[in-house]
Amino acid sequence: MTDPVLQALRDEIDILDAKLLDLVAQRFEVTRRVGAHKRENNLPKADPQREAVQIARLEAMAKERNIDPVFSAQLLRLIIDEVIRDYAREELQ
Amino acid sequence: MTDPVLQALRDEIDILDAKLLDLVAQRFEVTRRVGAHKRENNLPKADPQREAVQIARLEAMAKERNIDPVFSAQLLRLIIDEVIRDYAREELQ
Numbered sequence: 084m085t086d087p088v089l090q091a092l093r094d095e096i097d098i099l100d101a102k103l104l105d106l107v108a109q110r111f112e113v114t115r116r117v118g119a120h121k122r123e124n125n126l127p128k129a130d131p132q133r134e135a136v137q138i139a140r141l142e143a144m145a146k147e148r149n150i151d152p153v154f155s156a157q158l159l160r161l162i163i164d165e166v167i168r169d170y171a172r173e174e175l176q
Numbered sequence: 177m178t179d180p181v182l183q184a185l186r187d188e189i190d191i192l193d194a195k196l197l198d199l200v201a202q203r204f205e206v207t208r209r210v211g212a213h214k215r216e217n218n219l220p221k222a223d224p225q226r227e228a229v230q231i232a233r234l235e236a237m238a239k240e241r242n243i244d245p246v247f248s249a250q251l252l253r254l255i256i257d258e259v260i261r262d263y264a265r266e267e268l269q
Contacts, residue, residue, distance in 0.1 A: 086217070086219075088213055089210065089213060089214075089219070092206055092209055092210045093210075093226070095206045096203060096206050096207065096210075097230075099199055099202055099206065100203070100230070100237075100252075101237060102199055103196065103199050103200070103203070104238060104241055104243065104248065105241065106192055106195055106196050106199065107196070107241075107243060107248075107251070108242065108243055109192055110189060110192045110193070110196070111242075111243065113185055113188045113189050113192065116185055117182065117185045117186070117189075120181055120182060120185065121182075124179070126179075126182070133186070137190075137193070140190070140193075141193060144193075144197050148197055148198065148200075148201035149201065149204075150197065150200060150201055150204065151258065151261070151262075154254070154258045154261075155197065157254055158200070158251075158254060161247070161250055161254060165244065165247045168244070169244075
């Protein structure tokens with residue numbers, strides 16, 4: 084039913100989405116290690132200075148890639164918020 | 177100042193974030209081609225059926241990767257909303 088050009092583009096998007104989720108999963112693995120390391124060494128969970136640097140860095144990278152900076156800030160916020168919830172879940176285990 | 181273990185993990189996160197933005201940029205390139213194709217062929221911009229399939233697919237992939245499904249749904253929603261804004265910007269050009 085779908086035209087073949089549109090189908091081919093959608094197949095590309097589906098492949099990119101799978102890669103995107105793979106990267107996100109890898110990223111949560113690393114942030115879980117960060118969380119474990121922080122707990123073991125009694126380091127503060129949040130680090131507003133690191134967050135600010137990350138946000139500025141990502142904004143610059145987004146600009147280079149012609150991605151809307153408002154979107155990239157929302158994306159990082161969403162991920163950081165999930166990292167925080169993930170830390171909380173880990174602590175409950 | 178930062179401890180070396182934490183620094184190494186943060187370096188990993190920064191590399192993953194750069195890869196993540198590369199993928200997101202690639203994805204917007206493809207969705208721009210989708211937008212152009214739809215305009216040229218007078219196809220409807222939104223496709224709720226395709227969106228529903230994408231959301232279900234991503235939810236299943238998130239589960240496989242031990243990613244919270246609520247988070248993955250929010251992530252896809254954020255990206256799709258930006259695609260819609262991006263289409264609107266392209267039309268204004």
